[in-house]
Amino acid sequence: GESVGLHLPTLSVQEGDNSIINCAYSNSASDYFIWYKQESGKGPQFIIDIRSNMDKRQGQRVTVLLNKTVKHLSLQIAATQPGDSAVYFCAENKAGNMLTFGGGTRLMVKP
């Protein structure tokens, strides 16, 4: 069946560098995407979302890019900080259906 997936299970970056976390989706009808951050022992926390009528959306230090042609979603974190260390999940929604989560990518920030 169609699903959301992630390319890299673990990403290690140096503090101050930019991070890019990738996500592939296969449901071409999905119209809404969300990135969540989950710190150890806590629930997922909303980072940023994007709808399918957009290619790019920026937040504070984060940017989400959506490439519908290749069904690819990415989360860019600028000037990565130790506090960014967490597991990041992408999630997709086909209009009216349940939100489907990917398996997650662990981001490790080296001081």
Added chain:
Amino acid sequence: IAGITQAPTSQILAAGRRMTLRCTQDMRHNAMYWYRQDLGLGLRLIHYSNTAGTTGKGEVPDGYSVSRANTDDFPLTLASAVPSQTSVYFCASSDRGIGNTEAFFGQGTRLTVV
């Protein structure tokens, strides 16, 4: 601001026992959800409720039941727990219907069935 409160934080449960996980939100959100999180499988939707008085099945509903008597509360019941239900359970809520807006998550309930 409390947001979403889950109880208990953790529980060890004997197989075959009945257990209710509690979830309360104070944001007056219409929609509420229960997810389970297992290593390597991400978050999977168990049941959801788009508004008080209605519920629906998610991706993995077997062995679980829910009720939505009012806007604030959305308990999840395991009628007869089995070891495969060992997981971390997250309750979430959102202002609009499922999948249309961001969902706010609770801190989770870690359940171990032995």
